[in-house]
Amino acid sequence: MYSTPNPAGEGRMKILLVDDTPENLVSLEAALVGLGEDLVMAQSGKEALRYLLNDEFAAILLDVRMPEMDGFETAEMIRSRPRSRQIPILFLTGYRNEEHLFRGYDLGAVDFLFKPIVPEVLRSKVAVFVELSRTNAKLRQQTDALRKQAEELQRAEQEVRRLNTNLEARVLERTEELMRSNEELQQFAYVASHDLREPLRTVSIYAQLLAKRYQGRLDGDGNQFIDFIVHNAERMEKLVHDLLDFSRIDVRGMDFFSRTSCDTAMDDAIGNIQPLVAESGAVITRDPLPCVMGDAVQLTRLFQNLLVNSIKYRNSDVPRIHVSSKENGDEYLMWVKDNGIGIDPQYAEKIFGIFRVLQPRDRSSGSGMGLAICRKIVSRHAGRIWVESALGQGATFYWTIPKKG
Numbered sequence: 001m002y003s004t005p006n007p008a009g010e011g012r013m014k015i016l017l018v019d020d021t022p023e024n025l026v027s028l029e030a031a032l033v034g035l036g037e038d039l040v041m042a043q044s045g046k047e048a049l050r051y052l053l054n055d056e057f058a059a060i061l062l063d064v065r066m067p068e069m070d071g072f073e074t075a076e077m078i079r080s081r082p083r084s085r086q087i088p089i090l091f092l093t094g095y096r097n098e099e100h101l102f103r104g105y106d107l108g109a110v111d112f113l114f115k116p117i118v119p120e121v122l123r124s125k126v127a128v129f130v131e132l133s134r135t136n137a138k139l140r141q142q143t144d145a146l147r148k149q150a151e152e153l154q155r156a157e158q159e160v161r162r163l164n165t166n167l168e169a170r171v172l173e174r175t176e177e178l179m180r181s182n183e184e185l186q187q188f189a190y191v192a193s194h195d196l197r198e199p200l201r202t203v204s205i206y207a208q209l210l211a212k213r214y215q216g217r218l219d220g221d222g223n224q225f226i227d228f229i230v231h232n233a234e235r236m237e238k239l240v241h242d243l244l245d246f247s248r249i250d251v252r253g254m255d256f257f258s259r260t261s262c263d264t265a266m267d268d269a270i271g272n273i274q275p276l277v278a279e280s281g282a283v284i285t286r287d288p289l290p291c292v293m294g295d296a297v298q299l300t301r302l303f304q305n306l307l308v309n310s311i312k313y314r315n316s317d318v319p320r321i322h323v324s325s326k327e328n329g330d331e332y333l334m335w336v337k338d339n340g341i342g343i344d345p346q347y348a349e350k351i352f353g354i355f356r357v358l359q360p361r362d363r364s365s366g367s368g369m370g371l372a373i374c375r376k377i378v379s380r381h382a383g384r385i386w387v388e389s390a391l392g393q394g395a396t397f398y399w400t401i402p403k404k405g
């Protein structure tokens, strides 16, 4: 076996040569100098042990026969120290007897070289051990680097975990906060609209009384002012009424949920708005609608609000409204399509807000709560609602309801 020497001297390894005879050391040195490694020479076991205290060696060449501490004793000391336990030892000896060899192998010898030493054999054997040691050192380095990376990763991981936990806690906190403020808002809307109704009614009644009693005794302006008061009190009553309605939607518990036929809900809705349908001459056509888990009163309200809008926001044509549905994966998709004035797509989202209207308010205009109520009903049924439309093109309101409620 032959290994390439290390002429560039990069990452030189140390080899310890131990022999009590200086001439032997010189010839060992001469044989090994071509390997390009660092050669350290010791003339006794003790001296060798001293070197081994401070330095790392790739291999030790150890003469067996030395005065004071012989090669075997030295090897025993080397093996007893954790720092030097793994270093390969090559014994140099003149004896070929078996007992000798066994003792050496027992002490961890990796090889024996018999005197007279053949320089080429010595060089190639040492080169193998040096190469092994170099590979080992590299492996150790790589293992260390890997361990370091793994440690860093684990840190990083802990940081990610910590941040995640933080984030989760914050999301939870924010959700709780939002729910709290939502509930508070809801309660406020409920209480405010409830409590406002009474004084409003009083204002309205007294204004009407005033109008009746002083009829003819007031000048034109006076009559008009009273008319304003009555009209605006009525309007405010309607707003408050609708706001109360809106805030009541979520208050109804799940007890009101049952298997509900959307066909029936739609029939009821048409029944409720019969005068408007008749007066407008609206033509309402329909396909079969599904049965869903829902709140029948609210679903009727949903159809009613959408149908009223389809008639209210008609153009000069007779209102034609078509109601239909289809299965869409694990939900039902339903829609109300009309041939009315349509909606500019830029307002497609806005119209679902509270008190949002697109037309200038007049005496007959609504409170702008109709679609907000629709959205609340649909989201209470775990669905979504949206509109697809363009100005002058009619409007189609879509909504979904999960099949499994």
Ligand code: ADP
Pocket (backbone or CB within 6 Å): 309, 310, 313, 338, 340, 341, 342, 343, 351, 352, 356, 357, 358, 359, 365, 366, 367, 368, 369, 370, 371, 372, 394, 395
């Ligand atoms: P309201 O009808 O009381 O004004 P809604 O919340 O029901 O309030 O509707 C909000 C606005 O959306 C309406 O003022 C109207 O401008 C527009 N809109 C609703 N439905 C339709 C429709 N089918 N066609 C055209 N515009 C509509």
